[in-house]
Amino acid sequence: MRLGNWLALFVALVLAAEIARLTRQRALRRERWRRFFKHRTTSWGLGILAFLAIVALAAPLVAPFGPGDQLGIVDLRNHPPSWAFVLGTDVLSRDVWSRVAWGARVSLGIGALGALVAVSLGTLVGATAGYYSRWVDALLMRGVDVGLALPRIFILLMAVALWDGLPFAALVLAIGLTSWLGTSRLVRAEVLSLREREFVVAARALGAKTGRVIFRHVLPNAAAPIIVSAALGVGNVLLLEASLSFLGIGVAPPDPSWGSIIAEGASTIYTAPWTILFPGLAISLVVMSLNAVADGLRDALDPREEAA
Amino acid sequence: MTLVDVRDLVKHYAGERRWFGLGRPAAAVRAVDGVSFAIASGKTLGLVGESGSGKTTVGRTMLRLQEPTAGKVLFEENDVFALDATRLRALRRRMQIVFQDPYSSLNPRMTVEETLREPLEIHGLSGAVPALLDEVGLDAAFAKRYPHELSGGQRQRVGIARALSVQPKFVVCDEPVSALDVSVQAQVLNLLADLQTRRRLTYLFIAHDLAVVRHIADDVAVMYLGKIVERAPAAEIYAQPRHPYTRALLSAVPEPNPRASKQRIVLAGDIPSPAHPPSGCPFHPRCPHPLKSERCHTEPPPLREITPGHLAACHYAEKPM
Amino acid sequence: MTGTEGPALLRVRDLKTYFVTEQGKGTARAVDDVSFDLYPGETLGIVGESGCGKTVTSLSILRLVPEPPGHILPGSVIEFEGRNLLALAAPELRAVRGNQIAMIFQEPMTSLNPVFTVGDQIAEAAIVHQHLSRKAARARAIEMLQLVGIPDPKERVDHYPHQLSGGMRQRVMIAMALVCHPKVLIADEPTTALDVTIQAQILELLDRLQNELGMAVLLITHDLGVVAGHADRVVVMYAGRVVETAPTSGLFEQPTHPYTEGLLAAVPRIDAPRSRLHAIPGQVPAATAWPTGCRFHPRCPYAWDKCVTQEPPQLETGAPGHTARCWLVTEPERRQAKR
Numbered sequence: 014m015r016l017g018n019w020l021a022l023f024v025a026l027v028l029a030a031e032i033a034r035l036t037r038q039r040a041l042r043r044e045r046w047r048r049f050f051k052h053r054t055t056s057w058g059l060g061i062l063a064f065l066a067i068v069a070l071a072a073p074l075v076a077p078f079g080p081g082d083q084l085g086i087v088d089l090r091n092h093p094p095s096w097a098f099v100l101g102t103d104v105l106s107r108d109v110w111s112r113v114a115w116g117a118r119v120s121l122g123i124g125a126l127g128a129l130v131a132v133s134l135g136t137l138v139g140a141t142a143g144y145y146s147r148w149v150d151a152l153l154m155r156g157v158d159v160g161l162a163l164p165r166i167f168i169l170l171m172a173v174a175l176w177d178g179l180p181f182a183a184l185v186l187a188i189g190l191t192s193w194l195g196t197s198r199l200v201r202a203e204v205l206s207l208r209e210r211e212f213v214v215a216a217r218a219l220g221a222k223t224g225r226v227i228f229r230h231v232l233p234n235a236a237a238p239i240i241v242s243a244a245l246g247v248g249n250v251l252l253l254e255a256s257l258s259f260l261g262i263g264v265a266p267p268d269p270s271w272g273s274i275i276a277e278g279a280s281t282i283y284t285a286p287w288t289i290l291f292p293g294l295a296i297s298l299v300v301m302s303l304n305a306v307a308d309g310l311r312d313a314l315d316p317r318e319e320a321a
Numbered sequence: 322m323t324l325v326d327v328r329d330l331v332k333h334y335a336g337e338r339r340w341f342g343l344g345r346p347a348a349a350v351r352a353v354d355g356v357s358f359a360i361a362s363g364k365t366l367g368l369v370g371e372s373g374s375g376k377t378t379v380g381r382t383m384l385r386l387q388e389p390t391a392g393k394v395l396f397e398e399n400d401v402f403a404l405d406a407t408r409l410r411a412l413r414r415r416m417q418i419v420f421q422d423p424y425s426s427l428n429p430r431m432t433v434e435e436t437l438r439e440p441l442e443i444h445g446l447s448g449a450v451p452a453l454l455d456e457v458g459l460d461a462a463f464a465k466r467y468p469h470e471l472s473g474g475q476r477q478r479v480g481i482a483r484a485l486s487v488q489p490k491f492v493v494c495d496e497p498v499s500a501l502d503v504s505v506q507a508q509v510l511n512l513l514a515d516l517q518t519r520r521r522l523t524y525l526f527i528a529h530d531l532a533v534v535r536h537i538a539d540d541v542a543v544m545y546l547g548k549i550v551e552r553a554p555a556a557e558i559y560a561q562p563r564h565p566y567t568r569a570l571l572s573a574v575p576e577p578n579p580r581a582s583k584q585r586i587v588l589a590g591d592i593p594s595p596a597h598p599p600s601g602c603p604f605h606p607r608c609p610h611p612l613k614s615e616r617c618h619t620e621p622p623p624l625r626e627i628t629p630g631h632l633a634a635c636h637y638a639e640k641p642m
Numbered sequence: 643m644t645g646t647e648g649p650a651l652l653r654v655r656d657l658k659t660y661f662v663t664e665q666g667k668g669t670a671r672a673v674d675d676v677s678f679d680l681y682p683g684e685t686l687g688i689v690g691e692s693g694c695g696k697t698v699t700s701l702s703i704l705r706l707v708p709e710p711p712g713h714i715l716p717g718s719v720i721e722f723e724g725r726n727l728l729a730l731a732a733p734e735l736r737a738v739r740g741n742q743i744a745m746i747f748q749e750p751m752t753s754l755n756p757v758f759t760v761g762d763q764i765a766e767a768a769i770v771h772q773h774l775s776r777k778a779a780r781a782r783a784i785e786m787l788q789l790v791g792i793p794d795p796k797e798r799v800d801h802y803p804h805q806l807s808g809g810m811r812q813r814v815m816i817a818m819a820l821v822c823h824p825k826v827l828i829a830d831e832p833t834t835a836l837d838v839t840i841q842a843q844i845l846e847l848l849d850r851l852q853n854e855l856g857m858a859v860l861l862i863t864h865d866l867g868v869v870a871g872h873a874d875r876v877v878v879m880y881a882g883r884v885v886e887t888a889p890t891s892g893l894f895e896q897p898t899h900p901y902t903e904g905l906l907a908a909v910p911r912i913d914a915p916r917s918r919l920h921a922i923p924g925q926v927p928a929a930t931a932w933p934t935g936c937r938f939h940p941r942c943p944y945a946w947d948k949c950v951t952q953e954p955p956q957l958e959t960g961a962p963g964h965t966a967r968c969w970l971v972t973e974p975e976r977r978q979a980k981r
Contacts, residue, residue, distance in 0.1 A: 211426040214386055215480070219440040219487065220413035229439075233430045371837035372808075472925055502691035503864060507908035507921035514918065529838060532867075532910040536919060559912060573842035575867025577909050579890045587846050588839045591807040 021074040029064035033057075049313035058305030061298055069117035076111035080269040083107055091285040101287040103278055113292055116269035120251055121299070123185055123270070127250035130189025132243045135196025140235070142197070143204025144227060154201065157194050165191045166256070173262040184263060188250055196242045203235040210234075237314035244307035248300040255296055271296050324362040324523045325383070325491055329355050330392035332375075332382045350596045352378040354547035356392075357624075360540075362490075365517065365524040367538030367555065369531055369570070373595050374544040376527045377421075380493040383525070384416055385409060396491065414444055417484035421496035423476035427468040433479050434464040440486045453482040458512060474505035481512065485520070493525045498533060510536060531574050535559060543567045546603040547595055549624055553631040563633040563641045565610040586642075602636070612637040650679035651858050652703070652722050652743075652826055658715040659695075659702045663930060670929035672698040672712075674882035677956075680826065685852065685859040687873030687890070689866060689905075693926040694879040696862050700830050703727065703860075704739050722826070741771040744819035748831040750811035754803040760787075760814045761799035767821040786817035791847060809840035813847065820851065827852075828860045833868065845872055866909050870894060875963065878902050881927060881937035884956070888964040898959050898966035900942045936968070944976055 036059065037050050050056055068075055078084065089106040092098055100109035142153040172187050207213060208231065216226050232239075251271075257263030258272030265273070271292040278288030333349040353375040360366045370376040382389045385401055394401040396416060404412060420426035427436055437450045451461040457478040468476055477497060484492055494513065498506040514537055517524060528534050534541060535555065542552040543566065551564040562568045572586040588607045593599055599606050605617040616636055624634040659673040673695040680686050690696045701707045702714055705727065720727045722743065727735065739745075744767075747753040755763060764786050765779035774782060780799065787795035790813040803811055812832060819827055829848065833841040849872060852859055861873055869876050869890065876893045878886040878901065886899040897903045907920030924941040927933055935953050939945040948969055957971040958964075970977055 211420040211422055212428040218386055218418045220410040220443050230428055504908050504922040507919040510919055511921055532912045535912055536910045536916055573838045574912055575871050577866040577870045579870045579894050587842045591809055
């Protein structure tokens with residue numbers, strides 16, 4: 014690690030902490046966001062996510078080497094963490110820290126986009142089933158039941174087998190398309206109960222068209238479980254991607270994603286555990302932080318907490 | 322001049338469907354079982370009943386917020402149930418509704434201003450939100466607030482303003498004061514009465530409280546298990562009720578007068594569920610009428626005119642208790 | 643039946659229950675110096691609208707107020723048969739709750755445990771306080787169901803709350819409360835959530851049970867009609883304080899406090915012809931910011947400068963047992979000058 018990298022890393026840390034702090038300060042003024050920060054862990058979660066997001070964005074600045082740079086095939090393989098290589102090197106003498114930093118882009122990117130696809134699709138199906146009810150609902154939900162019964166990994170394996178090696182976009186799509194089922198159930202339940210709320214009936218009584226009723230009245234009030242589901246969804250997608258990459262059907266080596274880094278380091282688990290430890294830690298940190306943030310979001314958005 | 326004419330309105334709710342929701346439904350809940358009445362322009366009909374009477378369902382089905390099972394509703398000569406979507410939407414401007422629960426009748430994510438502006442947007446009307454607020458007795462500063470920052474009475478006023486924003490002629494008031502405290506209730510009732518005079522509105526006032534209805538209704542209809550059991554001008558129904566249920570209802574209302582030696586009629590048993598109404602007269606299991614007979618058990622009494630303008634559904638209405 | 647002679651069964655003096663609000667909006671002084679007595683065998687009605695503190699008062703008596711946000715201030719006295727309930731240790735307090743002083747609530751569905759049969763729930767109090775065996779307790783439960791007028795008690799004893807109607811559930815709750823023949827029954831809005839005809843049934847039941855068991859009832863309600871028909875004496879609460887205390891007939895015939903007057907004028911009546919109701923202007927203030935002086939002065943038609951600065955104490959009106967917290971008692975001529 015060169016001085017410049019340390020500097021960039023330091024800036025990233027400070028920036029993340031500042032973001033967390035400032036958000037907290039501004040938020041404390043409004044009741045709802047005060048609830049968001051009620052748990053200590055939420056601030057930490059926010060800070061960690063901010064930090065990792067900045068690292069991902071600023072990978073060229075914080076990583077001294079490229080993800081595929083092999084730095085000395087003979088003598089720099091499997092070096093434990095040292096001042097030169099903060100997180101050590103792997104079996105192909107690549108800097109683990111650089112790989113993790115560059116891998117953040119891929120993993121977090123897939124996580125966010127995959128969750129986006131999943132939540133959008135889930136909301137669409139769930140809202141339709143919940144609002145229209147009767148046979149539309151029955152049909153859609155039975156379909157979801159069937160979908161939930163199918164094992165995801167197998168479906169994805171089939172997808173990979175059919176398309177020889179998935180490009181990034183296809184991977185995101187595939188993951189998204191197999192992850193929306195749970196969200197649709199949640200959204201359907203929420204919409205079902207909201208549909209009978211008096212302000213929704215009032216909107217219909219005023220002559221609002223169905224589109225307006227759904228987008229202006231139902232969905233904004235169903236936002237709470239959707240948002241929480243999205244936050245948790247990113248974590249799920251991340252783990253899924255890691256599993257897939259580990260199995261070799263996700264992001265293909267040598268492209269770094271946290272999952273593929275672990276996959277490549279699996280063979281040296283006893284001799285060079287740091288090659289697995291740090292990407293694994295990164296995944297765990299993100300998932301835990303997302304859970305913490307989701308907790309805060311759930312409290313913040315819960316309308317029952319709104320005092321009269 | 323009759324503004325609203327409801328004829329044999331029926332609303333049944335289907336029971337649970339078998340075959341995972343794709344099959345035929347089981348037995349129905351007969352929420353509204355043949356209700357007819359007419360309201361003249363500028364008048365108020367009070368519709369009274371307890372839980373399971375179907376009164377709220379009548380209000381909502383009349384406005385076609387729920388599709389009816391059968392019956393006809395004529396509003397200004399328009400057949401409400403036969404209109405297509407566009408014409409129905411246009412008609413919605415003239416028939417509006419105010420809800421009971423001030424805590425769920427306003428969208429919690431919209432400010433008062435947004436809530437009041439929406440109906441104007443939907444129908445392309447011009448109108449000022451401050452004027453609407455003023456009309457219901459709220460300060461213009463309330464426009465920027467969210468529902469959870471308002472009290473129950475204030476929210477109810479916003480709900481009324483929302484209904485009035487489209488300049489309706491007919492307003493269904495679905496228990497608008499039941500959830501409010503006594504002093505606020507009085508304020509809102511006075512407001513509704515004032516608005517009726519000022520804007521020449523016609524009301525269907527749904528309530529479970531006969532005392533409240535007394536203060537605003539010209540005519541009163543009493544419902545029990547989906548049917549109207551008595552209908553008469555207000556003064557008459559309070560002075561000379563002819564159906565035993567109406568009598569029991571009147572006597573059950575606690576009067577704020579300790580000296581009132583009430584011949585209190587306390588009905589036995591619970592209100593039956595509309596899913597399993599009794600045979601014959603729906604009220605017969607609880608009826609305290611001394612002349613109650615086998616006929617009551619087998620033959621449902623029709624709603625018939627006993628004295629001019631006064632209808633009752635009781636075989637012994639000529640000889641009330 | 644109602645004797646205000648002899649010692650009071652329950653003496654509440656200077657009760658203050660405050661709540662900490664997290665918004666930093668200050669302390670909500672929900673109950674702010676409330677005093678009243680309850681005599682054996684009588685029904686005392688506590689009347690007020692939402693925000694007046696009547697429910698918190700009733701919860702404070704049995705110390706059921708959740709302690710983190712709320713706390714009962716020292717200096718408050720709640721004496722039951724001479725013992726200060728606020729000074730009792732937990733086991734002693736538990737021996738009083740459900741046994742000597744029982745409570746029923748407004749919403750029978752949420753006050754009954756949905757996963758236990760009604761028989762179990764009624765028997766629980768008997769088992770805990772009277773140490774009856776399961777069998778004896780079950781027999782007792784059936785007795786109680788009979789007492790509260792539930793048909794087929796031997797069958798109903800094994801039913802779950804959701805299998806019963808609202809009126810029945812309320813009867814079950816009454817049965818649960820009365821199993822140990824308490825001396826005091828606190829009924830917090832027992833009929834508010836019920837239909838009118840069912841309300842009449844329940845109120846009649848409470849009257850009958852009170853006569854048979856000779857207990858005192860603290861009837862908390864917002865409905866003046868209920869109080870008129872079923873209470874011997876009435877306490878009117880506003881903004882955390884007692885504003886008027888009187889025997890029922892005295893309160894309705896000679897309401898002294900302007901709030902009581904206002905309430906009576908605002909209640910819609912069946913016997914009155916169609917007319918404009920007399921509304922009390924304004925609304926109930928927030929418990930975090932009670933007005934200065936007399937708390938009712940912003941809404942009072944008679945208020946003058948003294949009312950803004952000095953809060954009146956409970957003053958004797960001259961009629962027996964009738965006090966009011968209003969300067970009009972000492973300066974009755976001000977009543978002519980209505981604002």
